[in-house]
Amino acid sequence: MAEAHDLALLNAAENPELRLLVEPADAGTRIDRYVAANVPDLSRSYAHQLLEDGHITLNGADARPSAQLRAGDMVLVRRPLARPTDLVAQDIPLTVVYEDADVVVIDKPAGMVVHPAPGHLDGTLVNALLARYPDITVGSDLRPGIVHRLDRDTSGLLVVTRNDPARHAIQAQQLARTMLKAYLAVVEGRFKEPSGVIDAPIGRHPTDRLRQAIVANGRVARTHWQVVEELGDYTLIEARLETGRTHQIRVHFSHKSRPLLGDPLYGPRKPRATFGLTRQFLHAYRLGFALPSTGERVEFQSPLPGDLQAALEALRARATGTR
Missing domain, CATH: 3.30.2350.10 (Pseudouridine synthase)
Structure with missing residues (x-):
């Protein structure tokens, strides 16, 4: 249990870290079960979610909840653990x-x-x-x-x-991967092809804890995209997620030198223009799945919200020289 381990709670104001050194007796245990058993007030389901989000690492790398531990492994829990009563x-x-x-x-x-x-x-x-x-x-x-x-x-x-x-x-x-999760996004630049797939593993950025990045030991991530409308030196695209990693669309298109318009985290430090946006141009506009009770396939659509629609109209006017 926790008291038998090398635990170090670092009292950083926003990002305390809890280190767990795996003992021989715990070798072969799933990491989600191990963390839940050794961190007070932490359920296995929450440990599972923290692993999915990259807040718990194994020997410095992201790990699947089902990963089996070995003696001497170092498990690092980076996220403050709020209680369900909160x-x-x-x-x-x-x-x-x-x-x-x-x-x-x-x-x-x-x-x-x-x-x-x-x-x-x-x-x-x-x-x-x-x-x-x-x-x-x-x-x-x-x-x-x-x-x-x-x-x-x-x-x-x-x-x-x-x-x-x-x-x-x-x-x-x-x-x-039978759920439909489709997004509308405006990216900087244009494409030579009308559609494509970005297949690049995503994990936590090695130096910036707020960001994700394309990393060799990251988790499989695939984004399918197609051009919807060319807008001068910008492009409106539809992006469909085959996987669902944190910031996946934003990371993938930034990696391809096509950052999302208005993205404060993955876009250029000094964007050429914002077209009135205070956020990234990204909207989850289609969602489809089978209803759990009947198996009936349903699909829903959401129109662009006002700020994105206004930015799109400004881009169209700029591209056609009407404004």
Whole structure:
């Protein structure tokens, strides 16, 4: 247990680190089970999610929740662990596109964080969901019902599950890559081909903890894209996720020297123009999956929000010389 390990809690203001040195008795244990057993107040489901998000590393590299440990391995937990009792229901307006006894489809606005995290302990989508659907208790401690996410400043559609069978059904579709998750994005530059696939592994940036990067030991990440409209020296594209890594679209197109318009994290330090945007031009506009209860295939669409539509019109006017 924790007291038998070499534990060091570094009291950094925003990013304390908990180090666990694996003893011979724990060799062969799954890392998610090991972390849950050795970190107070941390459930296995939350440990699983932290591993998926890259907040827990094994010998300095990202690890799958199922990775088996060896004696002498070093497990590093980088994220402060809020307790489930920190969650509060808050009456925050939501745009509900669809709901039944199993799932809810939300059209998330830009600026809303999906789940509580350090620096965002309330005012999130989860807080709003708990007020509207108090029966949602499945999933990890701080992410009840959440099976996929959108970045804070990415708008659009996501599905939330209301019970365990529904959660398993949606997760199975994600693993089988049968869910449709399509985005509209404007990127800088143009393409020689009308469509393509970006296949490049993504992991945490080696020096910047806020960023993800293309790294050799990263997790498999594939983004399918096609040109929707050429806008002078910018391009409107549709991007479909085959995998769902953190910041995947933003990282992939930045890596290809086609950063998203307005991206403050992966775009140029001094962008040529913002067209009125204060966030990245990225919108989850189509979402499709099979309903857990009936297996019926459903698909939902979300129109571009006002700020993105205005930027698109400005780009069109610039490209045609009408403004």
